[in-house]
Amino acid sequence: MTVHQETLWQRFLEPIANVLIDRDEMKRLSESIDWEAEGDRLRNPQVTYPDYYQSQNFHGIEKGYLNPGAAVTYDPITQYALPPNETWLREDAIKTIQGQPRRILDLGCGTGSTTLLLKQKFPFAEVIGLDLSPYMLVMAEYKAKQAGLEIQWLHGLAEATNLPSESFDVVTASLLFHETPSAIAIAILREAFRLLQGNGQVMIFDGSQETLRHTDWLTEIFEEPYIKDYARHSVDAWLGATGFEAVYTESLWWTNQVSHGIKPLPTGMRPVRYAENVMADSMGVDGTAPAFS
Ligand SMILES: C[S@@+](CC[C@H](N)C(=O)[O-])C[C@H]1O[C@@H](n2cnc3c(N)ncnc32)[C@H](O)[C@@H]1O
Numbered sequence: 001m002t003v004h005q006e007t008l009w010q011r012f013l014e015p016i017a018n019v020l021i022d023r024d025e026m027k028r029l030s031e032s033i034d035w036e037a038e039g040d041r042l043r044n045p046q047v048t049y050p051d052y053y054q055s056q057n058f059h060g061i062e063k064g065y066l067n068p069g070a071a072v073t074y075d076p077i078t079q080y081a082l083p084p085n086e087t088w089l090r091e092d093a094i095k096t097i098q099g100q101p102r103r104i105l106d107l108g109c110g111t112g113s114t115t116l117l118l119k120q121k122f123p124f125a126e127v128i129g130l131d132l133s134p135y136m137l138v139m140a141e142y143k144a145k146q147a148g149l150e151i152q153w154l155h156g157l158a159e160a161t162n163l164p165s166e167s168f169d170v171v172t173a174s175l176l177f178h179e180t181p182s183a184i185a186i187a188i189l190r191e192a193f194r195l196l197q198g199n200g201q202v203m204i205f206d207g208s209q210e211t212l213r214h215t216d217w218l219t220e221i222f223e224e225p226y227i228k229d230y231a232r233h234s235v236d237a238w239l240g241a242t243g244f245e246a247v248y249t250e251s252l253w254w255t256n257q258v259s260h261g262i263k264p265l266p267t268g269m270r271p272v273r274y275a276e277n278v279m280a281d282s283m284g285v286d287g288t289a290p291a292f293s
Pocket residue numbers: 053065078107108109110111112113114130131132133136156157158159173174175176179180184
């Protein structure tokens with residue numbers, strides 16, 4: 001006889017989620033969007049799903065992000081997973097970006113929560129969100145339309161985007177690295193380095209590696225297959241090894257962290273206008289590093 005073992009997610013989080021989540025809104029979204037047709041419209045047929053991605057049931061959802069259910073439930077649950085306030089944390093991470101970037105790429109954008117905030121903070125920038133799940137992109141596009149924001153959504157692999165080299169001022173990734181094996185996180189940083197022009201900035205917002213090292217129970221509840229691997233490493237060290245300079249990581253409450261780095265200019269090259277702003281900002285008026293409020 002097969003005994004069905006409940007996952008920790010089903011035992012602890014599902015009952016809580018059932019009380020907190022607006023089931024009517026989720027039902028409305030599930031039924032009002034033709035997920036397969038919309039997913040097909042955004043799907044890039046050239047994309048093949050790597051095994052580390054399609055073999056896992058992230059957050060206890062069968063087929064993980066390749067299931068429309070993931071796109072519908074992601075925002076209602078994430079708001080409780082990012083205390084004290086999801087938007088504040090994302091905004092604090094975005095505050096590390098200096099100057100006025102003109103082209104921004106948000107890798108693993110999911111339902112676009114950070115992507116939308118980036119566009120709101122830098123309204124004149126061309127903002128692109130890229131994700132491997134067409135369904136997450138459908139939700140992101142829906143949210144951007146509701147908010148009246150013009151953002152481009154691309155279906156693709158963060159570690160191999162096929163986008164042109166040195167074509168962005170800023171590359172970001174939010175809550176992506178704890179969801180990939182560490183070798184993939186490093187490959188994504190290499191891709192970000194290739195995509196950035198000299199003096200371009202990378203911003204990585206995710207769970208606090210320091211805290212996660214001491215909270216195994218938390219990682220098991222959330223059913224995150226790669227989070228222990230993520231917690232063992234250091235985004236700072238990865239950024240440095242990739243070639244980024246002025247690297248630092250700041251805690252955002254005890255739960256999260258934001259890491260920032262700058263791609264150096266090739267020796268002897270004068271910074272372009274945008275890059276000059278970044279350098280001026282990063283020095284601060286008195287020559288010290290800037291304070292992020
Ligand atoms: C936890 S969600 C984070 C979504 C969003 N960035 C946020 O801050 O809420 C992780 C997202 O990364 C995407 N993802 C995972 N691996 C990826 C990869 N190799 N390339 C592109 N997207 C990926 C998933 O499809 C999912 O939408």
